[in-house]
Amino acid sequence: MTLPESCDVLVVGAGPAGSACAQMLARAGLTVCLVDQQPFPREKVCGDGLIPDAHAALARLGVAETVAARAHPVERVACIGPRGGRVEVPGRLAVLPRRELDQILLDAAVAAGAEFRAPWRFEGLLTDAQGRAQGATLRQGDAVHEVSARWVVLATGAVPQALLAAGLCRRRVPSGVALRGYVRHPAMAERLKAMEVVWHRSLRPGYGWIFPGPDGVFNIGVGIAHSHRTLVDGRSAKQDVNLRAVFDAFCRHHPSARELVQGGQWVGELKGAPLRCTLEGAHWSAPGVLVAGEAAGSTYSFTGEGIGKALETGILAAEALVAGGEEAAVRQRYEAGLSALKPRFDLYEKANRINAHPWLADLVIWRARHSAGLRRRMAGVLEETTNPAKLVSAGGLLRLLMPMR
Template sequence: MSLALPLQRTEVLVIGAGPAGSAAARQLARAGFDVLLVDQQPQGRDKICGDGLIPDAHKALARLGLLEQVMALAQPVSHVGCIAPRGGRIDVPGELAVLPRRELDNLLCQAAQDAGARFLAPARFEKPLVNEQGRVCGAQVRIGDDVHEIACDWLLLATGAVPKALIAAEMCERHTPSGVALRGYVHAPSMVGRIKAMEVVWNKAVRPGYGWIFPAPNDCFNIGVGVTDSHKAVSGKGSKKELNLRAIFDAFCANYEPAAALMREGKLLGELKGAPLRCTLDGARWSRPGLLVTGEAAGSTYSFTGEGIGKAMETGMLAADAIIQGKAKQWNDAQLREAYEQSLRALKPKFDLYQRANRVNAAPWLADLLIWRAKRSPRLLARMSGVLRETSNPGNLVSLKGFSRLFLE
């Protein structure tokens, strides 16, 4: 979108047009705010992701008024297939779908514009503008070889897992990611109907991570591996554990026959691509005067599963809510920031529970035990389904108390 630069002013400047940034921009624009949404890539950019839409994503999309549009494009899925190292399997029912991020992010970005937000791309965030009182009052963005200044009342950083923008804004507390993932798309018509669930696979070959295969639209499949806790934090910077994602991916395909069949019978579309993850609402300051951090930049991805689309949209809308309420209630800067941070603190226990459940990735025999028992216990299967719906505690499934209950239900 062509804008009158270099001089530009807006009420809210949103950096990053992924699920968090676009959700925030749409909500703010719908509330009557002047919003400028900026991204360093053109609309419709790709994003390394499993593409799974679990119930929290459905809920967020419904609030945005976009669920029907997304589901018209997505591949609906009725179950998550959990596969243990010894081959045991349990299919956990849920409200699920798969849509490649290129399509989802394009739809969300366009929806923000349809609501009245302006979009500027490609434009790269350089650093915030700060006034004499130390409050963020805008940002420098680079367009081609030129740097422009854009003034704003509030700056939202929704810049994802790469920490460069957080560092420039002095918001980064952890330079390295919480995890890493590698994924590819495979066109395989022969596998349609043979892989119907969103399959998540644990075995020793992919330890300390997991593998996945998700059925996508147009006879395609999203296949990948993820490793959470991939970096050990050392004085905020951290160091990478000894792991090779490509080797883990190859081991996944060698040790899980459906993955081997998919790669053997299908055609890999493009290259395998890797990306960092920021999890557990850790690793970044959430706010400073005039600035809010949201989405995966704030750590909105769940450890254990690596799911982050729903929580990215949810945190983006929480940032928008704080700004909307702040204007309506005439809050000062500190009151608005506290309202936003309080809403994130309310989410934090959920993230902590997923971190507890993450022990399954390091000790995959736990998956053997859980799946063996779930096949014999309708109540345990219902609790596992409740984890998807966020009505059950994922950490309790692998706690000492949880194990004792496995043999009493």
């Protein structure tokens, strides 16, 4: 299908942020063209976990019941330390592969009135004499097309090419990297009910996970936080970390991972992807442009969770545009919304110490097994009602070491 010549808003990227934004805009009566460089349905490297913030955003978008009907419900997260200690934390959780989740979100945006076109790759912004974006240039093979738009929303994910082309990239390198695969093992599905998160010195500065999904298929993977370091001259360089070696270490160390990969059937291949975290690495807006989702850094560095916050940033972008007004007011409204979220991202960045120092996980898990109050605080991390940084602050660690009453 051909692209329209013009629209009110051109949304680039049809993942959670882009589709959420497009749906909200179309609901409000704006003409929306939503484009993606890949045809749908398509794979997306992710843990596929839906935690409370994602459920809340899905409800706002009117797709919570559709997602729940297909997702695998989970009642607990099992936190497992380097010495094998385990504590299970209750939560409102579910697992649904992004191939299916993103298609549901895209279908909802189209049903609301957004026009979807793919595969079209973002090449750059169209600008007026003052430098304000007036649309974008898109490419499909040898075909190049220009779409005029009052606003452009870039929801292009963690790969920085679109941000670079738009002149909005502040950091080329990612915040972290992840590797995941799918393994079908119906027999284990009868036993492994919780979402397992595992810390071990062989996995630092990251962790491993096993999430039970629909139809006896598990999402298994490893994530590495702070995968790049800043050099003396200000440039960034990749840490000397081999993700496949980390994944193999996870399977050697964790019995459930070893049983899963040895006795299960692989569904596809292991795939890796970058992560952009802590609402850093890109300018949030420019004249005529808003940046949303993981392009804006919408993933939490400690937990690696990004679906809920990507949805939230897409909704915030739509709300800012629907409210209208002068351009400066729209940008200020959107950036104020992200600024309100930023302190929570910073708290999760501080809690990221656990990934770098897995002995902290041993300490927290040991104490939580004997403290209902601490288990409630850990559940609050999932619900975003507890400050996760306090669990590993100096004061928090001192309280963990004090004798139990």
